[in-house]
Amino acid sequence: MGIFSRLRTVIAANVNALISKAEKPEKMLNQLLIDMNEQLIESKKAVAMAIADEKKLEREVNSQKAQSDEWLRKATLAVQNGKDDLAKEALLRKQEYDNYYQEYSKQWTAQKESVERLKNSLRELQTKIEEAQRKKNLLIARAKRAEAEQKIQDTMSGMDGNKASFDTFERMSQKVDELEARAEASKELSSFNADTSLEKKFAELEKSDSSADQLLADLKANMRALPDNSKT
Secondary structure, eight states: OHHHHHHHHHHHHHHHHHHHTTOOHHHHHHHHHHHHHHHHHHHHHHHHHHHHHHHHHHHHHHHHHHHHHHHHHHHHHHHHTTOHHHHHHHHHHHHHHHHHHHHHHHHHHHHHHHHHHHHHHHHHHHHHHHHHHHHHHHHHHHHHHHHHHHHHHHHHHHHHTTHHHHHHHHHHHHHHHHHHHHHHHHHHHHHHHHHHHHHHHHHHHHHHHHHHHHHHHHHHHHHHHSOOTTTO
16 A cells, blocks of 8 residues: 555645645646656556566465475375385475465465555546546636636725825816816807907997998088089
8 A cells, every 4th residue: 555655645745846836726737637647657557566466476376286286196196106205205395385385375365455455546546536637627717716806806905005096096087077177168258259259340340331321421411402513
């Protein structure tokens, strides 16, 4: 189980390193999954080696059993041929292989149990990595939303802390309104003055025309009152 403890340690170290660098969530999650998959590959290699060791022990167990059976056959053959001394030696050799067989069997059993635990842990780890892969996009979306909300909050906080600027802006807005009102008033007065001047000009003209008519009439009356010079 040591390889999975090391895997967890490596992954945790990588996560802490990425977080401490304040990486963007998307980049951090992608890198984390890359690291996890690389460590998963290394773990698979370690499990494969454990399986290979288990198979090797199995072969040793079978070999020791085969050797024990062979020396038993030889001991039996020696007894059948009246060779008790050879039979004893064969039985001693059989006992030696039986001892090895028992030791290798214990090791094989322990290794098989270890391999099964490693396989289960590996399957669990692979399932978690696949789940992390599926959740990545969701986490990225959540992180982006949180980042946007934080930016908005920071902006609003900045606005609250900069009230003087907004007060100045409001005063400028009022000033512009005042200038526009003055401009409208000036325009209205100019129009009024223009109309008054025009009426005055026509009044003078009418007055001028009336005086001329009167003068002409007076001249004609005077001319009619004079004696006719042509008759004298």
